[in-house]
Amino acid sequence: MRQPWVAYRFDNKAKAILVNMANAETTQTIRKLKFDNGFTLVHEEMPWLPSVSFELLMPVGAAGDPEGQEGSAAVLNDWLYRGAGKLDSRQLSDTLDVLGVRRGGGVGSELSSLSAAFLGDALPQVLKLYADIVRRPSLDAEEFEPARSVARQELASLDDNPTQRLFIALSREYFASGQGRSSYGTPAGLTALSAQSVAEDFKRRLLPDGMILSVAGGVSWDELLKEVVAAFGDWQGQGPKLPEVKLNPAHNKHIRAETTQTQIGVAFKAVAPGAPGWYENALATSVLSGGMGSRLFTEVREKRGLVYSVAAVNRAVKGFGYTLGYAGTTPDRAEETLDVLLSELRRLREGVSAAELERARTGILSQLVMQGESSGSRASSLAKDSYLLGKPRSLNEIKTAIEALSLDDVNRFLAGQEPAEFTVLTLGPNAIKTMEIA
Numbered sequence: 001m002r003q004p005w006v007a008y009r010f011d012n013k014a015k016a017i018l019v020n021m022a023n024a025e026t027t028q029t030i031r032k033l034k035f036d037n038g039f040t041l042v043h044e045e046m047p048w049l050p051s052v053s054f055e056l057l058m059p060v061g062a063a064g065d066p067e068g069q070e071g072s073a074a075v076l077n078d079w080l081y082r083g084a085g086k087l088d089s090r091q092l093s094d095t096l097d098v099l100g101v102r103r104g105g106g107v108g109s110e111l112s113s114l115s116a117a118f119l120g121d122a123l124p125q126v127l128k129l130y131a132d133i134v135r136r137p138s139l140d141a142e143e144f145e146p147a148r149s150v151a152r153q154e155l156a157s158l159d160d161n162p163t164q165r166l167f168i169a170l171s172r173e174y175f176a177s178g179q180g181r182s183s184y185g186t187p188a189g190l191t192a193l194s195a196q197s198v199a200e201d202f203k204r205r206l207l208p209d210g211m212i213l214s215v216a217g218g219v220s221w222d223e224l225l226k227e228v229v230a231a232f233g234d235w236q237g238q239g240p241k242l243p244e245v246k247l248n249p250a251h252n253k254h255i256r257a258e259t260t261q262t263q264i265g266v267a268f269k270a271v272a273p274g275a276p277g278w279y280e281n282a283l284a285t286s287v288l289s290g291g292m293g294s295r296l297f298t299e300v301r302e303k304r305g306l307v308y309s310v311a312a313v314n315r316a317v318k319g320f321g322y323t324l325g326y327a328g329t330t331p332d333r334a335e336e337t338l339d340v341l342l343s344e345l346r347r348l349r350e351g352v353s354a355a356e357l358e359r360a361r362t363g364i365l366s367q368l369v370m371q372g373e374s375s376g377s378r379a380s381s382l383a384k385d386s387y388l389l390g391k392p393r394s395l396n397e398i399k400t401a402i403e404a405l406s407l408d409d410v411n412r413f414l415a416g417q418e419p420a421e422f423t424v425l426t427l428g429p430n431a432i433k434t435m436e437i438a
Helices: 072-079 089-098 120-135 141-160 162-174 187-192 195-205 221-232 278-289 295-302 331-350 354-371 375-388 395-404 407-415
Strands: 016-022 027-034 040-045 051-058 102-107 112-119 212-217 252-256 262-269 307-317 320-329 423-428
Touching: 027 221, 040 221, 040 375, 051 120, 051 375, 072 102, 072 112, 072 141, 072 195, 089 120, 112 120, 112 375, 120 221, 141 162, 141 187, 141 195, 162 252, 162 262, 162 320, 162 423, 212 221, 212 375, 262 331, 278 295, 278 307, 278 320, 278 331, 278 354, 278 395, 278 407, 295 307, 295 331, 307 331, 320 331, 331 407, 331 423, 354 375, 354 395, 354 407
Parallel strands: 040 212, 252 423
Antiparallel strands: 016 027, 027 040, 051 112, 051 212, 102 112, 262 320, 262 423, 307 320
């Protein structure tokens, strides 16, 4: 039987990327290796830690759910943990508990994930179990309904979370493609699912091509590679491609809801992952919404007392970046809040001050320091970078890029941006005058 992985040499530059990060205190090495079957392994050794964390990104997201079966990825993500290999649901759960595995996962627009954190000496057993989970899940028909029930409960919980409802609806309004689908699915989609349909979806989509295993912590590259080859080395298969990102024309819309507050969401195009201006955009957004000294907090909340919450965040899918703005306020102040929020978003093109830039820079660098103390955070970030950027970034690479940007650099970038086209969505009891009512 052909085993293409075993033949790879560690120094094969055509297949492996080696990135060295040096700073004042330690030297860290990040390695990335992509195999013939499309499976990517990323590793950052943190030898001072006794623990290991990994994140397994899988090309099974809401955007690829079969038409009319929205929620298939959500049900599958839960169903995978309900028995694998020779272990039933209870035995699998007990075995992971005995190994001390802190586990998680979730479903997003384009990907789903499984994550784990555990002591390093359990690595061989844990990887074997997760290989069973993604390659040989039981998918027992008796466990299907409990998995679907969990998905239905999570969907129903949105009724008690208007902010989350807003962002789910805003994604649907902003994207014309599958990237706008909710990871929770829909009531009709969940109802249409069956054990057979989700099992078929598993066979169609959960395949090694496009999968990323990112590992950080107290394990060496040689030890990790040996175990990954043993667990995943003979796997083959390529799933369907993701839909191309498409946007709806910018528009305004209101969703009536019996809530005491009005939720305001804004979406607009930003810099694509890894494109020129990626770091400048990160700093500019941090000026807007990087803490209690940020513009949105100061102008919308502190000076005018319009909101209880206000923020702006950058988001990305493969090859496309966008920014989301948010404000939560009372219905009688919603119109003024929206006006001020949009005004601040537009005003950013006029530039930022030196004090604002340094405050934003300090905030981002502080987050990097905290991320470097957690193997789970590093595994997650390396996986995300590998998917969105095509390569993992060291903390020092990010730090150097952020520190290198001057005030002129950031303001030149901002001045060169086209005026944003905003899609605006509000959710609450009363519509703002400019809103089309859904």
